[in-house]
Amino acid sequence: MLYQRVHNMIISSTKKPKYTALSTVKIADLFDVKPEDIEKTLEELVKEGRLNKSTLTEPPNYEIYLLS
Numbered sequence: 001m002l003y004q005r006v007h008n009m010i011i012s013s014t015k016k017p018k019y020t021a022l023s024t025v026k027i028a029d030l031f032d033v034k035p036e037d038i039e040k041t042l043e044e045l046v047k048e049g050r051l052n053k054s055t056l057t058e059p060p061n062y063e064i065y066l067l068s
Contacts, residue, residue, distance in 0.1 A: 002031070002041050003050060010067050019054075021062035 005027070009020045022042070028035040042065070045051045052066040 002027070002038065003045055005030075006042075006045070006051065006065060007067065010065065017066065019064040019066045021056075021064050 006020070006022065009022070010018050013020050024035040024038040024042070028038045031038070042051070042053075046053045046065075049068050052068050054064050054066065056062050056064060
């Protein structure tokens with residue numbers, strides 16, 4: 001379910017290439033879980049190759065997620 005939510009956020013992004021910066025606290029609040037659980041699940045999705053994680057090179061240097 002988290003993957004579907006993140007996938008939709010990336011697809012609806014107007015940025016090119018399409019990516020999104022995520023707030024694990026806000027997502028955890030939506031799913032009524034701990035932010036640590038969201039971070040762990042996102043890392044698993046990156047390890048599985050379903051998402052790519054990167055850091056913006058310009059300030060504010062957010063960690064961003066892209067579709068693989």
